[in-house]
Amino acid sequence: MSDKLIAIFGYNSKSFELITQLNIHKNKFTILDHDPLKIQQALNNGLTAKKMDYRRDDDLTSLGIGTHIDTLFCYLEHDSENVFLVLSARALDKKLKIISIVNQPESAEKLIAAGANKIIDPYEICSHKTHQLLTKPDISWLLDDTIFSHADLNMSEITIPEKSILENTFTSELNLNERYNLFLVGVVDKELGEKLYFSLGEQDHKLDAGDILVILGAQQDIKKFKKEIGVTH
Amino acid sequence: MLTRLILYLAYTLKTSLRYQSTKGFFRNVLTNSQCKLKSYFDLFMITLIISSVSLLLYEVENKAPEWTVFFEDFVVTVFIFEYLLRSWLYSDIHSIIIKQHEKAQYLNTPLHLNKVIKLIISNKSGYFFSASAIIDLLAILPSYRPLRILRVFLVFRLFKLFRYSQSVQIFTGVLINKRLELTTLAIFMGFLIIIASAAIYTLEYPKAGGQIDDLYDAFYWAIVTISTVGYGDITPTTSGGRVVASTLIISGLGILAFFTSIIVAAFNEKMSEFQDCKIRANIDKLTDSIILCGYGRVGQEIAEQLHNNQQNFIIIETNEKLVEIAKKKNYIILHDDASKNASLEQAGIHRGAKAVLCVTDDDIINVYITLSARQLNPTIPIISRANREDNVKKLYQAGANHTVQPFSIAGLLATKYINHPIAFEAIHGILHDHTDVKMDALKVHENCFLDGTTLIDANLDQYKTRLIGVSTNNPIHTEHKNSYKLRNQHFYFNPAPNFTLQANDVLIVIGRNLSIDHLQDIIETSRI
Numbered sequence: 151m152s153d154k155l156i157a158i159f160g161y162n163s164k165s166f167e168l169i170t171q172l173n174i175h176k177n178k179f180t181i182l183d184h185d186p187l188k189i190q191q192a193l194n195n196g197l198t199a200k201k202m203d204y205r206r207d208d209d210l211t212s213l214g215i216g217t218h219i220d221t222l223f224c225y226l227e228h229d230s231e232n233v234f235l236v237l238s239a240r241a242l243d244k245k246l247k248i249i250s251i252v253n254q255p256e257s258a259e260k261l262i263a264a265g266a267n268k269i270i271d272p273y274e275i276c277s278h279k280t281h282q283l284l285t286k287p288d289i290s291w292l293l294d295d296t297i298f299s300h301a302d303l304n305m306s307e308i309t310i311p312e313k314s315i316l317e318n319t320f321t322s323e324l325n326l327n328e329r330y331n332l333f334l335v336g337v338v339d340k341e342l343g344e345k346l347y348f349s350l351g352e353q354d355h356k357l358d359a360g361d362i363l364v365i366l367g368a369q370q371d372i373k374k375f376k377k378e379i380g381v382t383h
Numbered sequence: 384m385l386t387r388l389i390l391y392l393a394y395t396l397k398t399s400l401r402y403q404s405t406k407g408f409f410r411n412v413l414t415n416s417q418c419k420l421k422s423y424f425d426l427f428m429i430t431l432i433i434s435s436v437s438l439l440l441y442e443v444e445n446k447a448p449e450w451t452v453f454f455e456d457f458v459v460t461v462f463i464f465e466y467l468l469r470s471w472l473y474s475d476i477h478s479i480i481i482k483q484h485e486k487a488q489y490l491n492t493p494l495h496l497n498k499v500i501k502l503i504i505s506n507k508s509g510y511f512f513s514a515s516a517i518i519d520l521l522a523i524l525p526s527y528r529p530l531r532i533l534r535v536f537l538v539f540r541l542f543k544l545f546r547y548s549q550s551v552q553i554f555t556g557v558l559i560n561k562r563l564e565l566t567t568l569a570i571f572m573g574f575l576i577i578i579a580s581a582a583i584y585t586l587e588y589p590k591a592g593g594q595i596d597d598l599y600d601a602f603y604w605a606i607v608t609i610s611t612v613g614y615g616d617i618t619p620t621t622s623g624g625r626v627v628a629s630t631l632i633i634s635g636l637g638i639l640a641f642f643t644s645i646i647v648a649a650f651n652e653k654m655s656e657f658q659d660c661k662i663r664a665n666i667d668k669l670t671d672s673i674i675l676c677g678y679g680r681v682g683q684e685i686a687e688q689l690h691n692n693q694q695n696f697i698i699i700e701t702n703e704k705l706v707e708i709a710k711k712k713n714y715i716i717l718h719d720d721a722s723k724n725a726s727l728e729q730a731g732i733h734r735g736a737k738a739v740l741c742v743t744d745d746d747i748i749n750v751y752i753t754l755s756a757r758q759l760n761p762t763i764p765i766i767s768r769a770n771r772e773d774n775v776k777k778l779y780q781a782g783a784n785h786t787v788q789p790f791s792i793a794g795l796l797a798t799k800y801i802n803h804p805i806a807f808e809a810i811h812g813i814l815h816d817h818t819d820v821k822m823d824a825l826k827v828h829e830n831c832f833l834d835g836t837t838l839i840d841a842n843l844d845q846y847k848t849r850l851i852g853v854s855t856n857n858p859i860h861t862e863h864k865n866s867y868k869l870r871n872q873h874f875y876f877n878p879a880p881n882f883t884l885q886a887n888d889v890l891i892v893i894g895r896n897l898s899i900d901h902l903q904d905i906i907e908t909s910r911i
Contacts, residue, residue, distance in 0.1 A: 156801070165772065167794030170772075189416055221801050249797055253680075264410060270797055276768060276789035277684030278815055280740055283766050284673070285692070285787050288824040288854045291869045293810065300688050303867055307805045324864055327877050331865065333851055335893070337808055345803050350894055364806050366851065367876070368865075377728045 155179070155218055159204055159235055160225035161188040164251055164272065169197065181211070204235045204361065207242065216243040224250035224266070229257035233264050240265030296366060305335065305366050312359045314380045321355045330375045332367035386496055393477035410472050413465070417547075417664065425547035428465070431458050432522075436540055459523055466519045473510035476503055503710055518542045553657060561649040568645070572609065572638055579605040579631045586623040593620050609635035616660060663729060665715055669695045670735040676721035676752050677743030678705045681768060681789065686714055697730045720749045724759060732759050741767040741783075746774040750781050757782025822891065823899045824854070825906060829886040832909040839880035846902045848894035852876040855888040 156172065157180035158165055165181075172179050181192045181199040194197035203283050204226065213219065222239050224232040232250045239246055250266045252258050253273070261269050282290045296305045310316050316324075326332040336348040339355045346364065347353060355361070365372065385906045396402050397880040408762045411418040438451050478501055487537045510516050520538035545551045558565065578600035587593025587601075594617045595601050608631045618629045624766075666672075672695035675682055682698065686709070689696045698714055699721040700706050709716040719726035721741070730736065739756045741749040744768055753767050767783040770790065778786045800807040812818035827833045833841055843850050853860070854873045860866075860875060863882055867874045875882065884890075892899060 164790045164793070167772065167788070167791040168792075168797050171794045171798040175802060179735065179796070223797065247801065249800060251793065256798075262584060268800055270793050270800075272789040272793035274684055274815070275792050275796065276787050277681045277688065277742070279787045279792060280681070280685055280742060280766055280768070281688045283787065286762075286824045287785075287870070288869070288891060289822050291872075292851075292854070292874065292891055293813070293822075295867065295869060295874075305803070305810070306808045307803045329775035331877055333849075333877055335806075338805055346808055346811070347894065348818075350820070350849060350898075352847065362805055364809055376590055379823070 155214065156221045156223065157215070157219050158184060158223040158225060159183070159202075159215060160223075160227065161185075161192050161199065162225065162227065165223070165225035168225065168254075180213075204231065204238070207238055210238055210242055215239050215246060219243075221247040221249065223234065224248065224261075229253050229261070233257065233260050236261055236264040236266045302368050302370075303366065304369055304372060305364065306372050307362050307364045308372075308376060308379070308381060310359050310361050310363065311355055311380050311382065314359065316357050316379050317359055319357055321349060322351075323359065326365065330366045330367070330378075331371045332375060335364040335366055337364070338362040386494055387724050389496070390494075390847055393480040393484075395479060396477040405567055406472065411470060413469060417667065420577050428461075429544060429547050431461060432540055432544055434458075436899065438538075449599045462523045464522070466516070469516070469519070470507060470510050474506050476507075479503055479506060490703060511753070514559075515546055519546075531637075553653070555655050557646070557649045560653065564645045565642075565830060568638065568642060575631070575634055575638075576602065576609060577607045579609065579627060582627045583619065586621050586627060587619055591621055593624060594618065596792055604633065608632060609638065611635050611639060629879055642729055662715060662717065665733070666697055666729065666731055669697070669715075669731065671695060671737050672697055672731060672735045674699065674727065674730045674732060674736050674739045674740065674756075676700075676741045677748075677768075678702075678709050678716070679742070679744050681742045681744075683708070685742060686712075690714070695735075697736075700725050711883065722748060722755060724755055727752075727756055732756060732763065736760075738764045738766065741765065742787075743768070746770050746778075750774065753778055753781040754781045790910070819895055820893065821899060822851070822893050824902075825890045825892060825903055827884050827886055827888045827890065828906060829909045830910050831886075831906045833906060834886045835891075836884055837880065838878060838882045838884070841884065842891065843890075843902070846894075847898040848892045848902050850878070851891045851893060853878055853882065853883070853884070853888050853890055857885045857888060859883075859885060860888075 156177055158169065158179055159182050160245060161169075161181050169179070169181070179198065181189075181197055182202040182204070183189050183192070183199070184201065184203050186201050187200045189201045200213075202213065204210070211217075215222065222235075224235045226232050229252060232252070236248055239248055241379055247268075248266045249268045250261045250268060252261055252269045252271045255274070258269050258271065272339045279290065292303075296303050321337055323333070324334060326334045334349045336346045337355050337357070338344060338346050338361060340358065340360045341356075347355065357363075364367065365375070367375075401430060412420045412424050415421055417419070426670045435455060438447060438454065438686075441447060442451070464641050467824065481504055482712045483502065484494055489829070511520075518539050521524055521536045522543045524536045524539075545555070580598065583593075583604060584595055584598055584601035587595040589596060595604065600617060607614050607617075608628055611632060613632075619625050672690060675685060675689070675696050675698045677701040678686065678698050684707075686696065686698060690703050690712075698716040699719055700709065700716060701718070701720050703718070706716055706718045716732060717726055719729070721727065722742075727739075732739065739752075741756075743749055743752070749767050749769065753765055755764055756763065764785075765783045766776045766785045766787065767781075769778050770787045772788060772791060775786045775788065796811065812820065838850065850887045854872045855868055855875070856872050860873070860882070863878060863879070865876045867876060872889075892902070894902075
């Protein structure tokens, strides 16, 4: 999935962790900031960076928004700046994936209204995490080890390819835990839309090509499963 | 012989648990303001005082019915009992005796009884001559009917109310605090009155056509005028007298304003202190509370979640604006610096607290608070926020049990979103309780229906919950595969159907809130 080009506006302590993660996952990205000092810093760290003023549509177009930029991260210091950026980018490209950081909870709605696909509130996440550590530490550690991949356990999503052996089978027939040592978290049944249905034994779904399975399991088990159902990469 | 008997009695009292508990009980009822019984006792005494005073006032002009005599006797008996109880509680006689005895033994000198008695008397007289004890005693007097003059002491019975009402205590506290200002003002006023009365006396004596017959009249006139009351029964007639009157009225206005401002200022200063006192008293009552250091964005979110979970918590915050926000929400907040040991102690790190959360936006402060908290309580769980990845290690060194990095988690989630958007939604939903589906940890209690059953027999599917795995540190499970190290535990992912659950295992399940809560209820009830 490294063919996508990602633009990150804002080089600061907040985006720093994102950049580290993107590097680990080998995503291609460009950093943009209006402060030349920060750009210099990013260049010194060996990152692709460019000085740019987010306020001018021409600059955004020349960057590739509307053409080859696939994802935009808005990590500017102020919520108002992010709203402006989201608004400008959405006007240029209807399909662009826009993810913005939010500082004040009341800005969340504004960012969504401006056209952001996803908003990330680090403070809210942090407080939930702290609360979870306090009340349900086991869950917290498990999530750490799966999402944040400290251990071999991993959460992954698999799109069922054309002509797969899974086509026309039902989720109830999968028996992933016995056959592949995997845990089925949920499924996106394209016939029913884009919604994720958690697999709780309430509802059976007929699988077709293009449906997505969200599974939890060891890296090698996931690989084995992918191979068997015919996922090529 | 007598000495030995007294010593024997003193030691018996010291060791007698019953004596100690009785004394403790009365101490609670009479003096411990935290004790519920005291408020009932106070209320009872206030009722007694008011009703007895009303009766005595009624008797001034009317003839009271017979039963009032019994009532008065009852009231006085209660007063006398209270008086004696307070003198008993004031100090422990037996410990004075024992102390003297031990001293005598150490110095190898005989124990002089009269010396001990003198000590006891001087000790107890500290109580008998205290202002409140004198008021108590005087409050008993008005019931001695043959001496009607003693009725004046009725006032003291009303004074006795002070003992039971906190607001009066606050008021006297404020007055005592402003002693210096009030004394200065009183002295100034005294001089002014003396000067004015002397002046008016010399100017307004009867021969000059005035109404002031003697110095007493002059003094009375000066007080009536300076207080701006001005009855008008004595009025200056000479022009000199009128000048004195005008000057006195103007200075009187000044003095009144000054007096009012002193009292208001004193109340302003004291009020926040009293509120703090009240908050501290509330904190002392809390158990199983969480100390939340920092009430910024993260702190506010956590506070709300804790509040929703009906979990007790105490916030410590330095920023005045944030303190105001918390006060509006009726949270318990200490306006103090959490990096000071005293504030953590006040929040109950030694007593009621079960965890400390350091979530200020400054890593340096978080490290410092973590370190202080760890030193004060070596076992308390501490969760600390680290804004920068490089500070995580330092926080662990300082003694944090866990760290949370807001930007790091946000970064991870963002990356997850672009690479695995659906898995992200699942995790995000679970992390934020957005969906009706949750991931939960259920503990297998000893003797509950799951203890000792295999997974196939437990059949968790019938409760519409799905088991992801079991987190445990029970060595009995080591034969099973799929074990992952999870901090100090082992996590058995996707356990086999013959996996036998043991007490204290933790089931990690996913399901709807309803079904998980239902399963939890069954586990809880089946253990009995």
